[in-house]
Amino acid sequence: MSFMGMIVYGYKTFYIQKETVAPNEYSYHFALVSEEIDNEYWRLVEKGASRAAAEHDIYLEYVGPPKADNDQLLKLLDRMVAVKVDGIITQGVEGQRFADIVLKGVERGIPILTVDTDVKSSVRKAYVGTDNFYAGQLAGKTMIKHTTGEQFVGIVTGRFDAINQQERLAGFKDAIQATERIHIVGIHESNITQVGAAQATYNLLKQYPSITALVGLSALDGIGMVEGLQEIAPNKDMFMTAFDILPETLQLIQNGKIDSTIAQYPEEMGYKAIEVMIDLQQHDLLESEIFTGAKVVNKENLDAFLKGERR
Ligand code: BGC
Numbered sequence: 001m002s003f004m005g006m007i008v009y010g011y012k013t014f015y016i017q018k019e020t021v022a023p024n025e026y027s028y029h030f031a032l033v034s035e036e037i038d039n040e041y042w043r044l045v046e047k048g049a050s051r052a053a054a055e056h057d058i059y060l061e062y063v064g065p066p067k068a069d070n071d072q073l074l075k076l077l078d079r080m081v082a083v084k085v086d087g088i089i090t091q092g093v094e095g096q097r098f099a100d101i102v103l104k105g106v107e108r109g110i111p112i113l114t115v116d117t118d119v120k121s122s123v124r125k126a127y128v129g130t131d132n133f134y135a136g137q138l139a140g141k142t143m144i145k146h147t148t149g150e151q152f153v154g155i156v157t158g159r160f161d162a163i164n165q166q167e168r169l170a171g172f173k174d175a176i177q178a179t180e181r182i183h184i185v186g187i188h189e190s191n192i193t194q195v196g197a198a199q200a201t202y203n204l205l206k207q208y209p210s211i212t213a214l215v216g217l218s219a220l221d222g223i224g225m226v227e228g229l230q231e232i233a234p235n236k237d238m239f240m241t242a243f244d245i246l247p248e249t250l251q252l253i254q255n256g257k258i259d260s261t262i263a264q265y266p267e268e269m270g271y272k273a274i275e276v277m278i279d280l281q282q283h284d285l286l287e288s289e290i291f292t293g294a295k296v297v298n299k300e301n302l303d304a305f306l307k308g309e310r311r
Contacts, residue, residue, distance in 0.1 A: 039192060133167045139243070
């Protein structure tokens with residue numbers, strides 16, 4: 001019934017399904033738990049995972065809160081454990097509750113992987129995704145390389161309580177710490193939405209008109225930063241670094257509104273996570289951190305990047 005429901009009503013309603021049963025013809029039933037179901041970035045993770053799932057006759061259930069919310073995500077994760085899927089791929093969430101649910105799942109024989117955001121202190125079997133500290137360092141290094149003189153930095157972060165955002169910020173701070181001319185003046189949250197990022201940018205510039213550089217740490221932040229800047233200081237010369245390679249972000253690099261972005265590979269994360277989960281059905285892994293790479297993309301290498309030089 002729930003499978004029919006999914007077909008009739010589409011994925012969107014799926015997070016409220018009560019019961020999920022994989023039809024018999026599938027080899028395994030895996031769940032992918034995302035930070036926010038309809039977020040463009042997570043749809044790419046899902047796309048890669050669905051492709052791998054189709055290749056291996058796996059029934060993949062994609063779930064996530066309608067708006068980023070740790071509490072709701074944890075409830076979904078708990079439900080996936082309760083219905084005893086064969087494997088769970090989930091974004092890592094801060095706090096003891098996440099670690100407890102993962103422990104419960106693993107004790108019941110359900111392999112659990114983190115994707116996109118890791119929680120090293122949990123008993124998850126492995127992590128597939130970006131090395132977020134390193135990715136944050138890249139954002140810092142590109143700012144050092146492409147700016148001169150004193151810089152006052154405003155940071156737009158997806159969410160304060162997302163571990164990957166904390167790691168990226170730590171990496172950014174680490175990279176700039178020895179460069180005395182670069183100072184962080186303020187950090188605001190976007191709630192991983194474009195309008196949130198526009199608002200955060202507006203507020204940052206209102207509060208600190210001295211800002212000369214903006215850094216966005218999640219996928220829609222760069223796009224929102226351009227919008228927010230347009231509102232409050234359209235003629236101000238600003239060095240802008242974003243995260244991710246959503247088409248609109250690349251377009252903004254193309255027309256010079258954003259200076260650089262840190263590429264992550266969400267489709268590859270999804271694809272790889274399914275492959276790793278298939279392995280985990282047979283045996284434990286030797287390697288528990290599988291990094292999918294990160295790279296600075298700017299006007300200089302954008303064409304090559306688009307032509308396929310993605311690493
Ligand atoms: C992050 C994801 C986040 C997304 C939000 C990405 O940069 O890796 O964790 O959900 O941005 O748009």
